[in-house]
Amino acid sequence: MKPRRRKNVASYVALIPAFIIVVFAYLGTMLWTVQISFTDSRLLPSMNFIGIRQYERLFATPRWIISLENMVIFGVGLIFVCLILGFLMAAALDQKIRFENTFRTIFLYPYAMSFIVTGLAWQWILNPTLGVQQYVRNLGWTDFRFDWIIQNDKAIYVVIIAGVWQASGLVMALMLAGLRGIDQELWKASRVDGIPAWRVYLNIVVPMLRPTIITSVVLLSLAVVRVYDLVIALTGGGPGIASEVPAKFILDYLFGRSNIGLATAASSVLLVIVLVIITPWLYYEYFRPERAKGAK
Amino acid sequence: MKRVTRVLLGAVAMVGLAVGVAQADPQKAEVFHWWTSGGEAAAVKEFAKAFNAAGGEWVDTAIGGSGATARPIGINRIIGGDPPAAMQFNTGKQIDELVAQGLIRNLDDIAEKEGWKAALPPAFYDAVTRDGHVIAVPINNHGQNWVWYSKPALEKVGAAEPTTWDEFFAVGDKLKAAGIIPVAVGGQPWQLNLMLNAILLSEGGKDLYLKVYKDLDPEAVKSPEFKKVAEIFGKIRDYSDPGNPNRDWNVATGMVITGKAGFQFMGDWAKGEFVLADQVAGKDFGCILGPGQKNFIMGGDVFIFPKLKDEAGTKAQDLLATTFMSKDAQVAFNAKKGSVPVRLDVDNSKLDACAQIGVQVLQDPDKQIPAADILASADVVQSLTDVVAEYWANPSMTADAFVEKWNTAVEQAK
Numbered sequence: 001m002k003p004r005r006r007k008n009v010a011s012y013v014a015l016i017p018a019f020i021i022v023v024f025a026y027l028g029t030m031l032w033t034v035q036i037s038f039t040d041s042r043l044l045p046s047m048n049f050i051g052i053r054q055y056e057r058l059f060a061t062p063r064w065i066i067s068l069e070n071m072v073i074f075g076v077g078l079i080f081v082c083l084i085l086g087f088l089m090a091a092a093l094d095q096k097i098r099f100e101n102t103f104r105t106i107f108l109y110p111y112a113m114s115f116i117v118t119g120l121a122w123q124w125i126l127n128p129t130l131g132v133q134q135y136v137r138n139l140g141w142t143d144f145r146f147d148w149i150i151q152n153d154k155a156i157y158v159v160i161i162a163g164v165w166q167a168s169g170l171v172m173a174l175m176l177a178g179l180r181g182i183d184q185e186l187w188k189a190s191r192v193d194g195i196p197a198w199r200v201y202l203n204i205v206v207p208m209l210r211p212t213i214i215t216s217v218v219l220l221s222l223a224v225v226r227v228y229d230l231v232i233a234l235t236g237g238g239p240g241i242a243s244e245v246p247a248k249f250i251l252d253y254l255f256g257r258s259n260i261g262l263a264t265a266a267s268s269v270l271l272v273i274v275l276v277i278i279t280p281w282l283y284y285e286y287f288r289p290e291r292a293k294g295a296k
Numbered sequence: 297m298k299r300v301t302r303v304l305l306g307a308v309a310m311v312g313l314a315v316g317v318a319q320a321d322p323q324k325a326e327v328f329h330w331w332t333s334g335g336e337a338a339a340v341k342e343f344a345k346a347f348n349a350a351g352g353e354w355v356d357t358a359i360g361g362s363g364a365t366a367r368p369i370g371i372n373r374i375i376g377g378d379p380p381a382a383m384q385f386n387t388g389k390q391i392d393e394l395v396a397q398g399l400i401r402n403l404d405d406i407a408e409k410e411g412w413k414a415a416l417p418p419a420f421y422d423a424v425t426r427d428g429h430v431i432a433v434p435i436n437n438h439g440q441n442w443v444w445y446s447k448p449a450l451e452k453v454g455a456a457e458p459t460t461w462d463e464f465f466a467v468g469d470k471l472k473a474a475g476i477i478p479v480a481v482g483g484q485p486w487q488l489n490l491m492l493n494a495i496l497l498s499e500g501g502k503d504l505y506l507k508v509y510k511d512l513d514p515e516a517v518k519s520p521e522f523k524k525v526a527e528i529f530g531k532i533r534d535y536s537d538p539g540n541p542n543r544d545w546n547v548a549t550g551m552v553i554t555g556k557a558g559f560q561f562m563g564d565w566a567k568g569e570f571v572l573a574d575q576v577a578g579k580d581f582g583c584i585l586g587p588g589q590k591n592f593i594m595g596g597d598v599f600i601f602p603k604l605k606d607e608a609g610t611k612a613q614d615l616l617a618t619t620f621m622s623k624d625a626q627v628a629f630n631a632k633k634g635s636v637p638v639r640l641d642v643d644n645s646k647l648d649a650c651a652q653i654g655v656q657v658l659q660d661p662d663k664q665i666p667a668a669d670i671l672a673s674a675d676v677v678q679s680l681t682d683v684v685a686e687y688w689a690n691p692s693m694t695a696d697a698f699v700e701k702w703n704t705a706v707e708q709a710k
Contacts, residue, residue: 042393042673042675043371043390043392043393043394044371044375044393044394044397057708060704060708061679061708062682062686062701063682123542127539128538128539129537129538129539130539147538149541149542150538150539150540150541152689152690155541234542235541235542236484236485236541236542237485238483238484238485238541238542238685238689239483239541239542239685239688239689240485240685240686240687240688240689240690241485241682241685241686241689242689252678253675254368255364255365255367255368256364256674256678257674257675257678257679258390258393258673258674258675259674259675259709262675
């Protein structure tokens with residue numbers, strides 16, 4: 001008993017620097033940001049409090065509303081498509097096929113690229129006068145149209161396409177690791193019982209992959225909240241302001257428009273969204289009591 | 297042995313000499329800016345050369361990217377108590393808060409001694425003055441409302457340089473019929489805003505422009521004249537190509553250079569692209585301030601001088617300010633930067649045909665129009681840029697809806 005407690009004390013001591021960093025650098029700046037959002041700060045932070053005026057302006061600004069909507073569309077689209085594609089790719093690789101390593105590298109390769117490179121590449125591919133549309137037209141189908149990138153209501157889906165291209169490889173890698181962790185006896189048993197493979201995947205494997213799926217969703221959600229460079233390189237937030245996202249809104253107002261007050265108000269709103277939606281859900285998934293007591 | 301000693305002695309003497317030089321030359325000044333592209337860097341070297349020749353020591357701190365990247369870094373250094381001797385800003389209201397906080401030196405003595413007030417266009421002199429004190433050095437004068445056109449493209453359809461908007465669209469129809477894109481548009485918000493401002497001045501005139509940007513007058517925005525401006529701006533959509541969203545300005549300029557497109561609305565930095573492609577102003581490409589009323593929208597950069605604690609640094613600042621404003625350095629710098637010298641009293645004979653048009657228009661003080669950034673805060677101007685971009689991207693939005701959004705944006709950001 002005694003040695004164990006000593007070990008605990010030692011580990012707490014070892015954690016103190018990290019703890020201090022979290023409290024001051026992370027919570028401290030977070031609180032400071034929220035505080036600034038109630039002031040009239042412009043170029044320099046000031047402590048001249050003006051109540052919720054920044055928030056009133058924020059939610060009366062069409063660009064912010066569009067940004068929030070886009071974040072939801074992008075988030076749902078990215079997470080949903082990435083999970084499905086990632087799972088399908090992982091399941092395909094799990095069939096003990098030849099050249100598995102080659103395929104795995106190909107699938108994972110886009111993730112190694114920066115969002116800027118991804119965005120620029122897709123900007124050219126999707127540009128109606130340079131890319132796919134022109135190529136198909138040159139082949140003879142002169143009425144072919146694929147110009148989502150210049151359409152107000154479809155531009156955000158272009159961002160999803162590029163995002164999926166980039167991130168589904170990562171989900172694939174996580175899922176594959178999860179699949180490899182599944183007991184081979186399970187497959188043997190299901191084969192003996194004559195259950196088709198797709199049912200085994202759907203009813204047994206996917207539920208068992210739950211922790212992997214949650215990890216993927218968390219990682220993807222982080223990418224969704226901070227998506228910035230992809231939009232910059234791909235659409236520049238356009239056409240017009242049709243594909244703006246919150247992170248771009250915040251950085252534009254923070255640096256280009258010398259309006260720290262409004263930018264911090266926007267970041268505070270993002271913070272609240274993350275706290276209200278993601279944290280309770282994470283808590284539920286990771287720490288719910290019956291799980292702690294149960295299986296393991 | 298002897299030789300070794302001699303070499304050693306020689307080395308010591310050289311070090312001593314170097315130290316001696318350093319001590320005799322205390323005019324060291326760190327200059328903070330974001331001019332990193334080829335032409336910009338070459339232009340900055342001209343200032344460095346002039347400063348070093350005048351007995352200073354130029355320490356170059358260039359931050360890549362745009363001002364939005366570099367500015368916060370520089371501001372943090374000023375607030376953090378480690379200011380550079382001079383820092384670049386765009387001409388305009390960006391520096392107001394630094395001035396209000398008393399972080400910036402005033403340059404009244406130098407400005408008076410060297411007669412800046414007489415040498416500068418009034419709008420620029422006002423732009424670097426706050427409460428009667430000169431607080432910055434203007435560096436360059438970038439014309440923002442140029443229309444560039446391809447001479448071969450216009451010749452091909454037998455059209456002359458348009459002088460009114462009706463003529464402009466008539467030429468556009470001819471170009472369209474000949475399979476040439478009439479207007480190369482870069483559909484990024486800031487470029488669209490430049491285009492709108494160019495139209496505003498050529499169609500609406502100086503008074504409307506100043507009412508809209510300086511007075512932020514909602515009635516002027518609601519006037520039929522402004523609505524006409526919005527309609528002309530909207531009409532250009534039909535004369536551009538579908539590839540315009542998010543197109544970079546230099547790509548659009550490239551379309552004019554190759555004759556794929558007829559016109560482009562862009563500032564005089566576009567000239568650098570033409571020159572790089574071995575084209576000659578007035579021969580291969582033409583330039584219009586207008587069509588319609590000729591005015592010159594002046595934007596540019598300034599250097600501010602943060603207050604320093606040591607006297608030597610302050611002296612170096614004096615020398616630096618004098619260098620920036622000296623006639624020779626002004627001409628050398630601006631020739632490479634593509635802009636026009638801020639001083640009106642320099643020899644402009646070496647400038648190209650387009651710059652000559654600009655210089656000629658600038659002779660009339662009534663046509664020296666300050667850029668929107670000089671008249672209104674960054675927040676106002678950029679919020680309006682959002683509105684302009686939204687209007688451009690949405691052809692079903694009416695001019696009335698545009699006017700209403702414009703006034704709402706001003707009301708919020710003011």
